[in-house]
Amino acid sequence: MTEQPDRALLRGVQALVCDLDGVVYRGAAAVPHAIDVLRKVGIPVLYVTNNASRSAAEVAEHLVDLGLVVDPSEVVTSAQGAAHLVLQARPTATVLAVGGPGLRVALEDVGLTVVTRAEDADTVVQGYGPQVSASDLAEAAYAIAAGAWWVATNTDATIPNERGIAPGNGALVGAVERAVGRSPDRVVGKPNPDLYELASARLGVTPALVLAVGDRLDTDIAGANAAGMPSALVLTGVSTRDEAASATEELRPTYVIDDLRGLY
Secondary structure, three states, rough: OOEEEOOOOOOOOOEEEEOOOOOOOOEEEOOHHHHHHHHOOOOOEEEEOOOOOHHHHHHHHHHHHHOOOOOOOEEEHHHHHHHHHHHHHHOOEEEEEEOOOHHHHHHHHOOOOOOOHHHHHEEEEEEEOOOOHHHHHHHHHHHHHHHHHHHEOOOOOOEEEOOEEEEHHHHHHHHHHHHHHHOOOOOOOOOOHHHHHHHHHHHHOOOEEEEEEEEOOOOOOOOOHHOOOOEEEEOOOOOOOOHOOOOHHHHHHOEOOOOOOHHH
């Protein structure tokens, strides 16, 4: 692990895969310096997020509002990753979507059938949504207890926003786990490599030549390591310098930077 790398950090990589919450923005507001850096980074950038609450188009619109030029095709969400997984494994699935509107959009975009009642579902996909209610979680539990295949978009325990650190999808998944007595059959988001592999394929660049940037050791950095990508932990979100220094090999970043200005 190298702290505060020199300006050669991006030399030798062909693309950047950048996390969003805690790296580019917190809630609606931009993280200081992030937009200026990303405007002039000079290589292709994909924005990859475990947050499944919004569609790729909504995320892109948010980034444009902050001052970046971003197309929806340059955003990869864990909702898209989950939709891709379900389509491959169960193309005729009837899916109970528990999460924000972006989750339903991602599932329907690939042609999957989305239902609202546990009795009609053979698959449950659970993602983050700030408006997810106890009745939504109960519906998921009823379907899973009846035998539905359970996919979680991610299990981040927390999510940073403009007011502080809020409970994330991992907390919501945990509530369902307590009700049904087991864990999801599959978790798609970081720290699993799925989203990074999807991003690498979309870029057309081998993972070893893509730099992953994130604020969490347990998701962003672990996922990058699992996918074979070099990584930079940015200290504008959840994980700290001390945590990086004592991290196990699976969670250890290639670089640690104070903010995105450390990229070059």
